Amino acid sequence: MDMNEIKEIFFQECEEQLAELESGLLKLNDGDRDPETVNAVFRAVHSIKGGAGAFGLDDLVSFAHVFETTLDCVRSNKLEPTQDVLKVMLKSADVLADLTNAARDGGSVDEARSRTLIRELEALAHGEVPAAAEAPAPKPVAAAPAPVVVEKPPVNDEGFQPIPFSFGDFDEEGADHYVPTVQVSFKPKKDLYAKGNEAVLLLRDVSRLGEMSVYCDMDALPTLDKMNPEEAYFSWKISVTTEKGEDGVRSVFEFAEWDCDLDIQTIEEDVVSEASGDEELPMQPVPFDLSMLDDGGAAAADEPAIIESDAAAAVAAAETATKVAQVASRAAENKAAAAASAASAAQANQAAAAGQTIRVDLDRVDRLINLVGELVINQAMLSQSVVENDNNGTSSINMGLEELQQLTREIQDSVMAIRAQPVKPVFQRMARTVREIADITGKSVRLITEGENTEVDKTVIDKLAEPLTHMIRNAVDHGLEMPEKREALGKNPEGTVRLTAKHRSGRIVIELADDGAGINREKVRQKAIDNDLIAADANLSDEEIDNLIFHAGFSTADKVSDLSGRGVGMDVVKRSIQALGGRISISSKPGQGSVFTMSLPLTLAVLDGMVVTVAGQTLVVPLTAIVETLQPEASAIHSFGASQRLISIRNSFCPLVDVGKILNFRATQANPIEGVALLVESEGGGQRALMVDAIQGQRQVVIKSLEANYTHVPGIAAATILGDGRVALILDVDAVVAASRGQSLKQDISLAATG
Amino acid sequence: MTNAVKNLTHGRELIAFRIGDQEFCVNIMSVREIRGWTPATPMPHAPSYVLGVINLRGVVLPIVDMSLRLGMKPVEPTVRHVIIVAQVGPKVVGLLVDAVSDILTVTDENMQPTPDVANEAAKAYARGILAIEGRMICLLELEALFPHTESEAA
Numbered sequence: 010m011d012m013n014e015i016k017e018i019f020f021q022e023c024e025e026q027l028a029e030l031e032s033g034l035l036k037l038n039d040g041d042r043d044p045e046t047v048n049a050v051f052r053a054v055h056s057i058k059g060g061a062g063a064f065g066l067d068d069l070v071s072f073a074h075v076f077e078t079t080l081d082c083v084r085s086n087k088l089e090p091t092q093d094v095l096k097v098m099l100k101s102a103d104v105l106a107d108l109t110n111a112a113r114d115g116g117s118v119d120e121a122r123s124r125t126l127i128r129e130l131e132a133l134a135h136g137e138v139p140a141a142a143e144a145p146a147p148k149p150v151a152a153a154p155a156p157v158v159v160e161k162p163p164v165n166d167e168g169f170q171p172i173p174f175s176f177g178d179f180d181e182e183g184a185d186h187y188v189p190t191v192q193v194s195f196k197p198k199k200d201l202y203a204k205g206n207e208a209v210l211l212l213r214d215v216s217r218l219g220e221m222s223v224y225c226d227m228d229a230l231p232t233l234d235k236m237n238p239e240e241a242y243f244s245w246k247i248s249v250t251t252e253k254g255e256d257g258v259r260s261v262f263e264f265a266e267w268d269c270d271l272d273i274q275t276i277e278e279d280v281v282s283e284a285s286g287d288e289e290l291p292m293q294p295v296p297f298d299l300s301m302l303d304d305g306g307a308a309a310a311d312e313p314a315i316i317e318s319d320a321a322a323a324v325a326a327a328e329t330a331t332k333v334a335q336v337a338s339r340a341a342e343n344k345a346a347a348a349a350s351a352a353s354a355a356q357a358n359q360a361a362a363a364g365q366t367i368r369v370d371l372d373r374v375d376r377l378i379n380l381v382g383e384l385v386i387n388q389a390m391l392s393q394s395v396v397e398n399d400n401n402g403t404s405s406i407n408m409g410l411e412e413l414q415q416l417t418r419e420i421q422d423s424v425m426a427i428r429a430q431p432v433k434p435v436f437q438r439m440a441r442t443v444r445e446i447a448d449i450t451g452k453s454v455r456l457i458t459e460g461e462n463t464e465v466d467k468t469v470i471d472k473l474a475e476p477l478t479h480m481i482r483n484a485v486d487h488g489l490e491m492p493e494k495r496e497a498l499g500k501n502p503e504g505t506v507r508l509t510a511k512h513r514s515g516r517i518v519i520e521l522a523d524d525g526a527g528i529n530r531e532k533v534r535q536k537a538i539d540n541d542l543i544a545a546d547a548n549l550s551d552e553e554i555d556n557l558i559f560h561a562g563f564s565t566a567d568k569v570s571d572l573s574g575r576g577v578g579m580d581v582v583k584r585s586i587q588a589l590g591g592r593i594s595i596s597s598k599p600g601q602g603s604v605f606t607m608s609l610p611l612t613l614a615v616l617d618g619m620v621v622t623v624a625g626q627t628l629v630v631p632l633t634a635i636v637e638t639l640q641p642e643a644s645a646i647h648s649f650g651a652s653q654r655l656i657s658i659r660n661s662f663c664p665l666v667d668v669g670k671i672l673n674f675r676a677t678q679a680n681p682i683e684g685v686a687l688l689v690e691s692e693g694g695g696q697r698a699l700m701v702d703a704i705q706g707q708r709q710v711v712i713k714s715l716e717a718n719y720t721h722v723p724g725i726a727a728a729t730i731l732g733d734g735r736v737a738l739i740l741d742v743d744a745v746v747a748a749s750r751g752q753s754l755k756q757d758i759s760l761a762a763t764g
Numbered sequence: 765m766t767n768a769v770k771n772l773t774h775g776r777e778l779i780a781f782r783i784g785d786q787e788f789c790v791n792i793m794s795v796r797e798i799r800g801w802t803p804a805t806p807m808p809h810a811p812s813y814v815l816g817v818i819n820l821r822g823v824v825l826p827i828v829d830m831s832l833r834l835g836m837k838p839v840e841p842t843v844r845h846v847i848i849v850a851q852v853g854p855k856v857v858g859l860l861v862d863a864v865s866d867i868l869t870v871t872d873e874n875m876q877p878t879p880d881v882a883n884e885a886a887k888a889y890a891r892g893i894l895a896i897e898g899r900m901i902c903l904l905e906l907e908a909l910f911p912h913t914e915s916e917a918a
Contacts, residue, residue: 383822626806672808718855719817719826722807728817728824736805736817736824 019060020113021368026053027106031437034102038095047090051080057105059264066112069105072123076101079130088133097129103441188219189254193262194272196244201268203239212245214261219251248276371467374427381417381424382615382711388417389732425612429464432510432519435474436461439481439508446485453492453503454485463510465517466612472589473519473609476582480521480605481506483579488525488603498600500524516591516633517611522604528597530554555595559583587743590616590631590726608633618710618739619687620731621701624674627737628701629710629729634742636688636696638704641665641681652678656686656698663688666749667700668740672724689742697746712739724748778894780866780901781848783831783839787865787901789894794850794906798864801845815841815860820849827858833909835886852910868901870894875903 033050036043058073079098082088090098104126107118193215197208215221224246231242251257255275262271392410436458447454465473489495489504496502509520530551537543537557549557559579586593591609610616610633618629619638639658646665647655655662665686669675679700686698710729713736715722726741780789804816804827813832817824827847832838839845841860848859875892889908894901 379822386822674806674808713822713824715817715824718824718857719807722809724808728805730819730822730824734819735803736819738805738807 016064018368019064020109022060023057023109026057027102027109028434028437029053030102030105031099031440032433034095034099035440037090038092038099042090044084047080047084051077051084054080054105057109061112064112066108068118069108069112072101072105072108072127075127075130075134076105079134082134094133097126097133099444101126101130103444106441188250188252189275190248190250191255191258192274192276193247193249193258194244194270195247195262196270197241197265198268198270199239199241201265202241204268206265206268208243208245211261211265212247215247215249215258218253218257218261219249221247221249221251223247244270369427374424378424378428381421385417385421385711386730386732386734388413390734393732421615425466425615428467428612430467430470431462431464432470432473432517433461435470435477436508436510438474439477442478442481443485443506446482450486451491452485452489454489455503455505457505457507458509459507460510463512463517464611465510465609469517469589469609469612472585476585476607477508477519477521479579479582481508484521484523484525484603484605488523488527490526512611513608516608519607519609520604521607522602524602527599527601527603528555528558528595529599533557552596555597558595559593592743615709616712616729616739617707618729619707620705620737621685621687622703622705623672623701624669624679626674627705627731627735628668629737629739630687630689630699630701631726631739631742632707634689636690639686639688639698641684641686641698643682646681654678654681656681658688658698663696663698664749665698665700666745668745669700669702671745671748689746697749699740699742699745710737710739776870778868778870778901778903779848779864780868781846781861781864783834783861784836786836787899788830788834788861788904789866789868789901790848790850790904790906792867794852796849796851796856799847799849801841801843801847801860803841812838818847818858820856820858823856825849825856825858827860828910830859830861850906852906855910857906857910868894868896870896 030050030053033046033053036046037050054073054077058070058077061069061073076098079088083090083094088094104118104123108123110116111118195208195211197206201208212223226244226246227242229242229244230236236242249258253260255273258273262269262273265271388410392414395406395410440456440458443454443456446452484506485504489506490498490500492502495504505524507520507522509522511518533554534543534549534557537554537560538545538547542557542560543549559582583593586607586609589609591607593605593607595603595605597603616629617632619632619635621628621630641656645657647657647662649655649664654665656665657663665681667678667681670678679702681700684700684702685704686700688696688698690696710731713728713730715725715728715738722738724741724744726739726744728736728738731737777792778789779792779795780787782788799820802818804818806816807814807826810816813829815827815829817826819825829839829841839860839862844863846861846864848861848864850857850859874894874896876895877892878887878890879893889905891903891905894903
């Protein structure tokens with residue numbers, strides 16, 4: 010595995026962490042004060058920072074660090090996560106996402122924006138709680154004389170540095186300036202070693218911070234016969250005098266934090282002496298060279314050493330009483346933090362046990378899905394030929410085939426489930442879009458999402474983001490009023506955009522509702538007349554006027570803004586939804602807002618269809634389009650005009666459409682009484698009765714692209730392969746209905762040229 | 765691959781097929797497979813020479829009546845007719861012909877330019893003619909017969 014692959018994994022994880030981060034922040038925004046939520050948010054930023062550090066992504070690290078610092082204030086209850094604070098944090102999450110993307114794909118980020126945010130974050134971390142432990146380490150007073158460990162001793166082969174000791178300077182420093190002494194109690198768990206960390210390396214890093222003394226507690230060490238070689242038995246008490254202070258020490262243990270019991274606190278000299286007085290074993294100054302540990306972890310474990318340096322006593326002189334009080338409170342905070350981290354570690358372990366996942370290349374899944382599709386077709390073909398050649402229907406082959414059929418169906422369902430993904434990531438992206446647009450337009454918007462765990466095929470999800478973004482922009486930019494106006498209207502100045510996903514009869518229905526002004530029908534109508542979309546005296550129902558906004562080149566915003574209003578809005582949305590096999594409709598109430606409803610297939614790979622016969626050809630009609638089927642009676646058929654015919658269904662008249670005629674399968678209209686009528690509902694409302702010759706049955710079909718080797722055929726959505734191995738065409742109901750309105754299916758010029 | 769390289773230097777391999785009483789050939793590199801005739805599903809609004817689509821192991825394959833495409837009379841497909849599955853640009857097309865007659869290895873010396881008598885349409889897809897053992901074989905350019913249409917379709 011080369012570095013790029015590892016990096017790719019890091020970015021994939023980043024995406025997950027960012028999603029986690031955002032959902033956590035949104036939860037906090039909704040008033041959730043669960044410490045675990047705060048921890049999850051913190052962990053997400055922390056992991057990104059850690060990974061970014063490993064790849065030398067400095068921009069990312071520095072931003073994540075500031076962010077983390079502020080989050081830590083929240084975690085330790087120093088900073089109340091108010092709406093304002095969370096607003097900054099959500100923006101920071103956006104910038105973090107941008108930085109991650111920039112690190113992955115190159116490109117640049119808005120530096121001014123991230124700098125502003127860094128300042129805001131720092132202000133939050135400092136401004137309210139200046140004495141926060143997370144604030145940058147106390148700056149050394151003036152140019153502190155370098156501590157005794159000055160010259161870098163030569164590094165040996167393993168990269169270890171012998172640490173020189175000096176016993177002479179015990180009381181010299183500290184009298185003049187305060188160099189904090191940090192007491193660390195470090196008890197690794199076995200996970201620490203399992204993850205490839207090593208106590209000796211951490212100790213070495215601590216030793217680099219300043220003078221330190223180490224005491225190894227071996228009390229827990231059992232006798233050799235009872236010893237589990239993979240268990241962790243030692244704990245260390247370290248006291249280090251360093252100008253970097255507590256933060257510096259903490260950063261050493263940064264990546265081990267979750268796998269050990271760690272207690273870090275700054276102490277005064279007398280506290281030290283007390284603490285050491287408590288120890289059973291008095292510390293003995295022993296000259297010690299860390300390189301003797303470099304045989305590796307085994308050696309470190311087998312030959313525990315009492316490590317002692319001169320540092321213990323080299324502490325600051327007594328400080329003011331306030332300082333002591335501060336230390337005390339800090340210690341308390343640290344305990345709380347340690348408890349929290351222990352809890353979160355436990356939680357993480359639980360989560361790991363609950364659901365295990367693997368990453369799989371999407372291509373492999375697609376390949377599997379294609380193969381299973383073939384399997385289903387082949388199985389159907391096999392059953393059919395067995396039935397044809399079998400005279401007594403109870404043979405064992407038949408029994409086996411039935412089982413095979415069930416199995417293949419189950420395999421197909423499970424394979425399709427692999428690709429099913431919750432719509433959550435898309436919805437989260439929308440949250441960001443709302444924030445950005447709200448910022449630019451100066452409107453105050455609240456996005457409420459519901460049903461974000463609704464699952465839908467990955468291919469659908471991927472194509473959902475773009476139209477949704479368009480629509481959200483429209484909703485905020487055109488739909489919602491300015492806060493002042495809302496207030497004047499007696500509405501909550503904060504506008505609400507509600508994004509809902511749910512399953513309904515084998516499709517996913519996504520609703521986008523705003524509580525804005527609704528569609529200004531007069532304006533839409535006037536605009537449509539201006540743009541020659543409709544005649545000036547056209548008589549349109551409210552619904553028809555609302556649907557005008559889906560026309561190309563239509564925009565009602567008075568001024569063209571950066572966000573929307575270029576006139577490439579809703580028609581693009583409609584087209585991309587239709588390309589997904591979906592429908593979109595709008596309902597709007599003046600003064601109360603608009604609701605856009607999209608209905609999309611759960612998958613683009615299979616479809617439940619009704620297999621029908623038209624003029625000797627087999628066609629598949631998507632089941633979702635069919636409202637009901639009926640056998641027309643002669644008395645129900647009424648002629649209307651020259652060639653139109655209507656069918657009366659429960660006292661309402663519905664145009665009758667001969668599918669065979671529309672598709673040019675036959676020249677004359679078939680006799681409706683000999684066929685079957687499928688009552689379909691097309692987008693934009695309106696029912697039509699499609700005439701077919703006979704219904705063969707209902708089955709799930711695997712969708713095959715016609716465009717791959719042929720070209721788009723008007724009136725035909727795609728093709729499929731039936732049980733007998735022949736190709737059947739899937740009807741594009743909306744196109745056929747549109748054609749029946751008089752706009753004939755336009756003959757594609759490209760057909761003439763293509764094979 | 766070495767074979768293909770050799771072909772490029774020493775001449776090309778062509779597949780010759782028969783439509784009616786004429787012989788044509790196409791570059792063997794564009795031919796994926798040759799299979800028997802199976803009934804095709806007709807397509808609405810399709811040009812007359814597109815007989816429909818068939819299922820080629822899960823792929824929807826359009827079938828073209830080559831006789832009609834080249835301006836001759838339409839064929840009545842029987843089980844003895846053959847479908848040449850050919851790659852044309854990014855697409856795969858099935859060419860319905862009477863029979864595959866030969867595999868030829870030719871060099872540029874064997875090739876003669878298309879005579880002037882042919883009409884413009886024929887000249888567009890005829891790359892030249894070959895005289896082999898007293899037969900006349902017309903080399904077809906499939907890309908010219910079925911140009912890319914992506915831009916128009918979009």
